[in-house]
Amino acid sequence: MEQETILSEEFEITGGDFINGGMASCRIKNILKEIGIDAEIMRRVAIASYEAEMNVVMYAKKGKMKLILTPHRIVIKVEDEGPGIPDIELAMQPGYSTATPEMREMGFGAGMGLPNIQKNADIFNINSTVGKGTNLQIVINLNNKNV
Amino acid sequence: MSDPIPYHSIKVDEKKCIGCVVCMKVCPTKAIRIKEKKAAVNAERCIDCGECYRACPYGAITPLTTKTSDITRFKIKVALPSPVLYSQFGSNIMPDQILNALKAIGFDYVYDESLACEMISIAIEEYLERNKSPRPIISSTCPVVVRLIQRLFPSLVSLIIRMEPPREIAAKNLKKELSKEHKISEQDIGIFHITSCPAKMVSINKPETMEKSYLDGAISIKEIYNQLMAQLKKEEHNFILQTQSQASGIGIGWAISGGEIRGIKQDASVSVSGVHDTIRILSDVESGKIKNIEYLECLICPDGCIGGPLTVENRFLAKSHILKLIRKFGRKNRIDISYVKQLYDKNFFSFERNIQPKPFPPLDPDKNEAIKKLKKKERILKNLPGINCGVCGAPDCESFAEDLVKGEKGLTIGRCVFLGE
Numbered sequence A: 001m002e003q004e005t006i007l008s009e010e011f012e013i014t015g016g017d018f019i020n021g022g023m024a025s026c027r028i029k030n031i032l033k034e035i036g037i038d039a040e041i042m043r044r045v046a047i048a049s050y051e052a053e054m055n056v057v058m059y060a061k062k063g064k065m066k067l068i069l070t071p072h073r074i075v076i077k078v079e080d081e082g083p084g085i086p087d088i089e090l091a092m093q094p095g096y097s098t099a100t101p102e103m104r105e106m107g108f109g110a111g112m113g114l115p116n117i118q119k120n121a122d123i124f125n126i127n128s129t130v131g132k133g134t135n136l137q138i139v140i141n142l143n144n145k146n147v
Numbered sequence B: 001m002s003d004p005i006p007y008h009s010i011k012v013d014e015k016k017c018i019g020c021v022v023c024m025k026v027c028p029t030k031a032i033r034i035k036e037k038k039a040a041v042n043a044e045r046c047i048d049c050g051e052c053y054r055a056c057p058y059g060a061i062t063p064l065t066t067k068t069s070d071i072t073r074f075k076i077k078v079a080l081p082s083p084v085l086y087s088q089f090g091s092n093i094m095p096d097q098i099l100n101a102l103k104a105i106g107f108d109y110v111y112d113e114s115l116a117c118e119m120i121s122i123a124i125e126e127y128l129e130r131n132k133s134p135r136p137i138i139s140s141t142c143p144v145v146v147r148l149i150q151r152l153f154p155s156l157v158s159l160i161i162r163m164e165p166p167r168e169i170a171a172k173n174l175k176k177e178l179s180k181e182h183k184i185s186e187q188d189i190g191i192f193h194i195t196s197c198p199a200k201m202v203s204i205n206k207p208e209t210m211e212k213s214y215l216d217g218a219i220s221i222k223e224i225y226n227q228l229m230a231q232l233k234k235e236e237h238n239f240i241l242q243t244q245s246q247a248s249g250i251g252i253g254w255a256i257s258g259g260e261i262r263g264i265k266q267d268a269s270v271s272v273s274g275v276h277d278t279i280r281i282l283s284d285v286e287s288g289k290i291k292n293i294e295y296l297e298c299l300i301c302p303d304g305c306i307g308g309p310l311t312v313e314n315r316f317l318a319k320s321h322i323l324k325l326i327r328k329f330g331r332k333n334r335i336d337i338s339y340v341k342q343l344y345d346k347n348f349f350s351f352e353r354n355i356q357p358k359p360f361p362p363l364d365p366d367k368n369e370a371i372k373k374l375k376k377k378e379r380i381l382k383n384l385p386g387i388n389c390g391v392c393g394a395p396d397c398e399s400f401a402e403d404l405v406k407g408e409k410g411l412t413i414g415r416c417v418f419l420g421e
Helices: A023-034 A039-059 A101-105 A113-120 B022-026 B051-055 B068-073 B083-087 B095-104 B113-130 B143-152 B154-159 B166-182 B199-205 B221-235 B249-255 B275-286 B315-329 B337-345 B367-383 B397-405
Strands: A007-014 A062-069 A073-081 A123-129 A133-141 B010-012 B032-035 B038-041 B061-063 B076-081 B189-195 B217-220 B269-273 B295-299
Touching: A007 A023, A007 A039, A023 A039, A023 A062, A023 B367, A039 A062, A039 A073, A039 A113, A039 A133, A039 B154, A113 A123, A113 A133, B010 B038, B022 B032, B022 B051, B051 B061, B068 B189, B068 B217, B068 B221, B076 B083, B076 B095, B076 B166, B083 B095, B083 B113, B083 B249, B083 B315, B095 B221, B113 B166, B113 B249, B113 B337, B143 B154, B143 B199, B143 B275, B154 B275, B166 B189, B189 B199, B189 B221, B199 B217, B217 B221, B249 B315, B269 B275, B275 B295, B367 B397
Parallel strands: B076 B189, B189 B217, B269 B295
Antiparallel strands: A007 A062, A062 A073, A073 A133, A123 A133, B010 B061, B032 B038
16 A cells, blocks of 8 residues: 655656756755755665656656655656667666767766666666656665654 | 864854855855844854855954964974965975975974875775775865765765875874874874865864864964065075975875875876865765766865965966976875885774764754645745845845744744845
């Protein structure tokens, strides 16, 4: 059963906007600091949400990132309108990337995005439909001291 | 005993302060409010960066460094000049002359900090090689950067290199050697850093990583400058230039941004200086944006320590002088590498205790209350004009909204001149 939501915020992400890319995850980071979430948990959220946001910026037309806080966990949901991922298993392999040379020149596309999200998440779900888009759900549990 | 109010290296002179908002606007941690026409510093938020001191047009911010008259209480007085001092007297005055002048004005011993800098460069390289902890490892040299990380980026505290900066390592060595040589107690030896930065006083009076600092004070370059200049003039004609100074360009180079990484052979190193760029890069590190970087040198002053607020020489000229000295003294190590490795093995460079994160308090200690206050803050913020004029006494509308929801005494939304009473 889904736990009671105590905070829910949604942020728009624009595909191709590398200048503002990272704003949503930065905003989430600041919210978590203001409500006193433990620094290590906050950092895991910051890294996972930044990677997820940049995936939308790099590959999709647009997307939404949602922060949901419950008494025991932080949930980040990312939905995008993008090309979708044909082979999720392959995309999850460290080093696999479909980034263009331009993206690589900007320092992206090392193929570590999804594995990095998974590494920092307690639960990570990914669903994708080719031609429609990709949905991510990232769950990071709060320690007892944060409850 | 409860923790007293944090010690700071600068103080507001209420007689001179007219509440002009300049310091409040430049403070990177939003620690300053104008209350009853005077600047009031929130001790919990201040990181001693000195931006307010630099900006104040009325000279109302005073640095609390050691006065030269204070050194007399020690039997043996030692000066430990930062290599920044070598950049302050033009490009024709050599380090040896400055060291001699320091001795002539009343110090029993003068130790060139750049030797310790060179030593630490070797030790950093050793640390990077032996330590496989997450990257980037962040320099611990600038005491303000350490405080900034503790406060603003608490999750990065574990990335700070667990190694004391050159000034402490030099002082530790000196105390040991001199007390042995003169057979006197370490307490009778006073070691004073000659510094461009008031924040060194904080790391001396309230060290984060040890029980007690090995230094006994920090004398501002501004304070000692005239005396040194007079001495240098006096010595001008009878000084035989000694070019066998022990320092190398590696150590002297620590005076400017990039000095630390210039001394190590690790290519994947980055140096950043200035408070805003430092905040920007640390924020990127926190989000995991910075990849494949081994070592990150951050210095809070523009261009590094030569940009310190307690210097006299124009920063750009000072930088040029240091670059000239780096060329002159070369990049060949003068310090015995195997000696440094021996000390490293004995943990001579290591912190006595780890740095603790000290994040700013959340909007409320209770998470549910904090979320309520966060929503209230957003509602208030929507009503405020958003032009961040500072007339209310807070640096921007967001800080004003935050002060309101935190329930600051006597503060109402009517303080905003655009909304009126």
